Amino acid sequence: MATKNVLRVENLTKGRILNQISFDMKPGEMLAVMGPSGSGKSTLLYNVSGMDRPASGQVWLSDVEITKLSEDEKARLRLHRMGIVFQQMNMLTNLNLLDNILLPAIQANRGRDRKSKEELNLRARTLMEKLGITGLENRRITQVSGGQLQRACICRSMMNEPEILFADEPTGALNKSAAGEVMEELVKLNREGTAILMVTHDSRVASRCDRIIYLLDGQISTQLTLGKSTAGAEKQREEKVATWLMEMGW
Numbered sequence: 001m002a003t004k005n006v007l008r009v010e011n012l013t014k015g016r017i018l019n020q021i022s023f024d025m026k027p028g029e030m031l032a033v034m035g036p037s038g039s040g041k042s043t044l045l046y047n048v049s050g051m052d053r054p055a056s057g058q059v060w061l062s063d064v065e066i067t068k069l070s071e072d073e074k075a076r077l078r079l080h081r082m083g084i085v086f087q088q089m090n091m092l093t094n095l096n097l098l099d100n101i102l103l104p105a106i107q108a109n110r111g112r113d114r115k116s117k118e119e120l121n122l123r124a125r126t127l128m129e130k131l132g133i134t135g136l137e138n139r140r141i142t143q144v145s146g147g148q149l150q151r152a153c154i155c156r157s158m159m160n161e162p163e164i165l166f167a168d169e170p171t172g173a174l175n176k177s178a179a180g181e182v183m184e185e186l187v188k189l190n191r192e193g194t195a196i197l198m199v200t201h202d203s204r205v206a207s208r209c210d211r212i213i214y215l216l217d218g219q220i221s222t223q224l225t226l227g228k229s230t231a232g233a234e235k236q237r238e239e240k241v242a243t244w245l246m247e248m249g250w
């Protein structure tokens with residue numbers, strides 16, 4: 001199997017929800033999945049990330065066929081090679097922000113190549129600095145804003161340096177300002193080389209992606225290629241996406 005794609009999906013089917021879905025993602029690509037409610041967006045994300053098992057079809061993460069793995073093998077793959085960000089942020093209330101961020105790295109930190117506690121803390125703090133939440137390490141999750149909490153979730157998802165980040169409506173629970181801040185951080189991570197597959201209903205969020213695929217009745221109806229976003233082109237991209245969506249009755 002060639003490894004030129006970070007993700008390859010072939011003829012993925014899940015009950016009546018997904019029907020023969022096929023697409024590729026290149027390394028470093030940022031891909032949005034859009035479509036009306038019930039079109040299968042979140043189901044697609046759960047199946048390609050191995051959190052659910054399709055009825056048929058294949059999903060490859062680089063050189064590994066996910067659909068052939070056991071549940072334990074898929075869990076290890078998600079821990080070591082994927083990052084996942086949800087709309088519902090799933091942080092532990094009894095831990096502070098830093099300890100929540102450290103959790104996946106602590107879980108993955110086994111074997112001969114174990115990193116020291118100091119190394120893990122440095123990576124977590126470096127990510128927090130990169131995403132603009134330095135100084136919040138000891139805060140409880142109830143003591144920060146929604147935007148800050150979602151940025152902490154992104155830090156957590158990046159602790160093990162994943163090949164690809166899966167994001168399910170990562171700005172859906174945020175106000176406009178916080179959503180814009182979080183999206184800026186995701187764009188920065190993508191520019192540094194992390195591939196991102198994102199489910200979103202927000203056309204402005206989708207307009208920051210390289211490409212958008214549109215699901216309708218469990219199939220890819222069409223797609224729009226935008227290329228990498230550049231400074232000053234945001235408004236033009238938003239208008240292009242809005243026009244494209246209107247043509248499909250969005």
